[in-house]
Amino acid sequence: MSKGPLVTDGDLKAAASATAFAADAIERHMSSEMYRNAVTANEYYRQHNVTINRFVQKIYSCSGAEAEDFTASKLRLASNLFKRLNVQRCTYSLGKGVSFVDVSAGGKDTTKEGLGDRFDDDVMEMGLKALIHGVSFPFWNLDHIDVFTADEFCPVWDEYSGALYAGVRFWRLDSDHPWHATLYEQDGYTEMVSGGSGFDFEVAEAKRAYKVTYQEIPADGMKLAVDAENYSRLPIVAVWGSDAHQSTLVGMRESIDAYDLIKSGLVNDTRDCAQIYWLINGAGGMDDRDLDLWRAKLKLTHVAEVDAEQGQSVTPYTQEVPVEGRKETLAQIKADIYEDFGALDVHTIAAGATNDHIDAAYQPMDEEAAEFERHIREGIMDILALQGIEDTPVFTRTRISNTKEQVETVCLEAEWLDEETILRKLPNITPDERAKILERKQREQEERMAALPPALAANAKGAQEGDEDEEGDE
Structure with missing residues (x-):
């Protein structure tokens, strides 16, 4: 019986070896909806619209046969809406950094001081990836956070509690280099590398603890491991971007595709219709070659010779592009995207508006931010628990006022x-x-x-x- 894309602790316990489990887990994860959405979301975040890049203008013959229209303009304009909206939601809650409730009498945030100088940046990355991919996997690496993403990390779930039990991170430089993988478990992690282009892994470094203390030997300068220790549980947590547990691209992709297709079509039609068509009367004796030469001479000299007595005439003709209807459609689609996402289009706020009007405009964004911050708060508290710290993060929202x-x-x-x-x-x-x-x-x-x-x-x-x-x- 074939296995589904979801990998559990039962699969890990039943595996013959760590290398065999890593290969099977990665292949199954790559076939999952989480991985496919993450890869596609990366393209849209980089302003590479997958749909319009594959779009081909076709024409049909009288018999119904289709063929690519090589004469049509092929400009493909991709919007930056996906990145803009996700960055807005993330920076709205995390742009001013994270503070904590337990502040010392001197006004110092003692909890934050123990998390390193890059903690705010790490949390920002954690939150942004959770929105784009639906989930992110922050790894507390001794004194800082490394954020793993759904397109490089295969989660292993506990079959009974649904919590994150283990995980496999996989990556390679490009298709010409071998795959690397790391199996993270509660009692340590194992490094692996493939011998070829596939997932035929070999152990590159045996399982070792997460916290290792080294002592330098003065004689030769080498470092010797003198103590090894693990955390109370797996030092990786799953942080979701919303209650839907899915990428923000789901449901938004179709609207972005429609927006980009209409905008690209408007530009292409404007370009195609910008040409002048010449209607020639009394040129029945000219073949295709004569017409091409006549048009080339007209474009060069801008002068056409006709015999009016013979009924010959030349009339220029241009096409008008229906712009207004498309502009209204684009504006409506964009407004719907902002409304469905719960984002704020700052152009809708009039200059000099009072704080009451501004607060009303921010209401949908506040509702979405409350849900997002709840998941980020839970993730940060799980990371603090690894260090034996009990504290609650506080977010200061970034908003115009x-x-x-x-x-x-x-x-x-x-x-x-x-x-x-x-x-x-x-x-x-x-x-x-x-x-x-x-x-x-x-x-x-x-x-x-x-x-x-x-x-x-x-x-x-x-x-x-x-x-x-x-x-x-x-």
Whole structure:
């Protein structure tokens, strides 16, 4: 009985060897809908419309036989809608980075400091790939995140819980180089390489732990592994882009194809109809060669000789392209794509709009962002759990607004708010900038206190402590 494309832990346990399992898993994954959608989505993201690239203009004879129309223009214009919409949704939630709830008293995000300098960029890649492919697989690699994608990673699912049990990452430079594969399991990973163009893998490096400590030998400078340790579970998690568990291209592809085909057809028709056709009266004695010579001379000299007495005449004729109808169709298709995706076309917001109007325009995007952020939040918390950290990520959405109106509102409320709350409400200050500003203000206050005479410093300190006691009593 043939196996389906879904690979489970039962297949891994029943496999004769790691190399045989990797070869079978990769072949099955390449036949799955997840892999095919991921490969196609990559093309659309790179602005390569697969459909219009394969489109061929045909003509039919009287008998019904079809043939390619070699005289028609073949311009193929691919839009960038797929990339624009996915980048917009991703940057809306993740463009300002990720902060965490557990912030120290000094305003420092201690959780984020332990995740490395490139954490925000890694999360951005994780979220974008989850949208494009439907799912991404971030791998916590000791001190940073490596993001695996559906077109290079075969997930192995637990048959009972449905959780990610293991996985095989596969890649090659090009068709002239061998395949490489890595089998990731809870107790370590195994490196493999193929001997040819297929998946006839051999073990290149035996299974080893994820966390290995090396010690350098002074005599020869070599490094010796002195300790090996694994995580409490598989250090790879599955992060979905939406509840649908599928690429955002599904359902959108047909609309993008229609948009690109109409736009390409409009340009090609404009080009084909731009030529001038000459209707010649009284040229019945001219054969095809004479007509070609006559037209070439007319294009060169722009002068035509006719005998009016013999009833000869030359009339130029051009075709009009139906533009308005197609423009309206393109505008409607584009508006439908934005509406179905829950995105915001900034051209629909009038200049000088109030924040109430802007918030109303962002409502569909906020609804989609809430679903997207929930999956990203779960993925980040799973990565934190690998390090024994319990914290909750917080996202600051990137949106256009009437900044002046927001700042004026915060200024009116400032006398009832503390400094940290004021900085958090200001729209032009990011969470990272807020922590640095609070740190600098604290340092400036300490420097001013140190510059005061001892008596004044004691009075100032006593006044501050008195204020704190009053707040405590209240």
